Amino acid sequence: MEPIDPTGEWPLDVVVVGSANVDLVVRVDRRPGRGETVLGSDLSTHPGGKGANQAVAAARLGARVALLGRVGADGHGRLLRESLERDKVDLGHLREAGAPTGVALITVGPEGDNSIIVSPGANARLEEQDVADAAGLLRSAPVVSLQLETPLPTVLAAARAAHRAVFNLSPPAPVPDELLALCDPLVVNEHEARMVLGAGGPPAEQARALLRLGPRSVVITLGAGGAVAADASGVTTIPSPRVEAVDTTGAGDAFTGALAWRLARGDGLADAVAFAVRVGAATVRGAGAQSSFPTLSEVEEP
Template identity: 45%
Template sequence: MTGIAVLGSTNMDLVAYVARAPGRGETVTGREFRTIPGGKGANQAVAAARAGAEVVMIGAVGDDAYGVTLRAGLEHSGVRTDLLRTAQGPSGTAHIVVDDEGGNAIVVIPGANATMTTLGPGETAAIAAADLLLLQLELPLPAVVEGAQAARAQGVRTILTPSPVQLLPDELLDCVGVLVPNEHEAAALTGVGDPRAAAAVLLRHVPEVVITLGARGCLYAGRGGEPVLFPAPEVTAVDTTGAGDTFVGTLAVALGEGRPVPEALAWASSAAALCVQRPGASTSMPYRGEIDAV
């Protein structure tokens, strides 16, 4: 079984469903409100665990009621939480507005995630023992860099989701095996709007790039080869929250199992397509049997 370490955020998603998102200074009436366990790190951990990997979550929750719920949600999906710290104060939260077209707008309050500024010996040991490490940018950057360097020192393949997008230091990029931005993040990182051109720029820093394109699929590029567009399954989106994390978590499982890149991307795209047809983030993520059936 593939072993995956996830160093990332754990948040409670506070989700409001509306016909359309409000503009600046505008108030609209929503039709539903939900609290759903989330956070990019936790979402990727759940996606990978449900897809069949052995997953350990490295991060922090608060000592509030949300923290208890977040830990229990991870454990329910089969994620190890013995390295998930409990910090004084509130857990992280994400305030999400989802419109009738399945689009979303998100404000993240880091909470306990902001306390993850460095790693302990047990956490670096868990990274060293994994087959792959999944990283995002919702934790303080020093901890992300430390985790990536620990992985590189032991030959552990690292997949980075550069979200929320920010300037990536060379000390981090030097440790990344696969960079998975969406098209907006790729443009922000490179200053280039065309995904193919953006991929070419990113390949100067990392060996492999997968740019997700929403309903259009994803663009894969590796050094020494031409970029390849992989279309996504055609589905009607209900809620796109968590789709990118589902894609990354299941892609990690497929790559960890040694699947060829085209097969791995198709499998991950199928998982993401299942996710967007259901409301919520972690709650919408499919299990391995569902992905295989598609």
């Protein structure tokens, strides 16, 4: 697909095609075993969803962002619209569906680690026709950011329409070779890389193995260990700043949103990943997902 403006004066920086959920969060001292009940903290409610998170993360850093997605005609849907509008995300293609707004049930452990169950709701109603109807939107940005909390055929249609597709393969699931070949980059964490490859191994070797599956570039996030970036020019390991983790919820989405924005600005892969690593590290220092996403001035330079 040819750029709509070869001078590079894009109307938007990033279009995110993906989910919008409300996160229902409880902190626990330990997670229950089978048949067991444990007491947790007061329930807190936050805007979330991988798509909305990536859009807010990029917008808060200064990107011009639009979100293509679906929510329900309910209180959770109104909460999401209001929060996205506060961060100046373009909602012209966030539509209502005949289903409840998606919900994520999150438990946060004492070390800041999280376990998540997602009820997709309206997100499961985002269809290929929605992508076709938004063709002009997808052509208006150099980067389209994608995840897997919406149906796979919709994700594939959006990747086909994108100038450059940044695809976070999360939640992990089998995907067709065509989608992998459209990724630039494919973004996975260590667990997702192992799922795709069927085996573990050193991150640099995993990145090379993932490249052989067809993506134009690959990024493996390593949590506190930083990230690995790989493309035809080689493999680069980028360390993370050392921070005290309070809550890791949304850190991967903040990373991907930041990565998409810097690639849209024209950064090389390694430089974009280095910036995204700092954004991810800044995110885990606060509680919640979007509430912890930093502004550009809050991201520490190396």
